[in-house]
Amino acid sequence: MNVSGPIDVPIEALIGALLTDPEGGEMGCIIDVRFDLTNHIVVVCVDGPEGEVGLQWPSLRDYSIYLQR
Numbered sequence: 101m102n103v104s105g106p107i108d109v110p111i112e113a114l115i116g117a118l119l120t121d122p123e124g125g126e127m128g129c130i131i132d133v134r135f136d137l138t139n140h141i142v143v144v145c146v147d148g149p150e151g152e153v154g155l156q157w158p159s160l161r162d163y164s165i166y167l168q169r
Contacts, residue, residue: 113167119146119155122162128153130165 111133119127128148135142142157 109167114144114165116168118166118168119144119160120164120166127155127163 114130114133117130119130121127126148128146130144131147131152132145133142134145134154143154144157144160145152145154
């Protein structure tokens with residue numbers, strides 16, 4: 101994930117944010133953030149062109165998040 105400078109936001113701030121892949125393609129909007137408490141995994145749920153998908157947080161390392169207001 102590309103972040104310029106330190107950032108600290110509540111989970112609610114991510115809802116509605118646009119997620120883009122490293123090439124700039126739109127993945128869709130974040131609709132939920134879920135936690136697998138057993139396996140300690142954070143999953144970002146995105147409503148994209150192919151429907152709802154869940155992406156594990158570490159896989160988003162090179163993605164960009166554009167926060168909406």
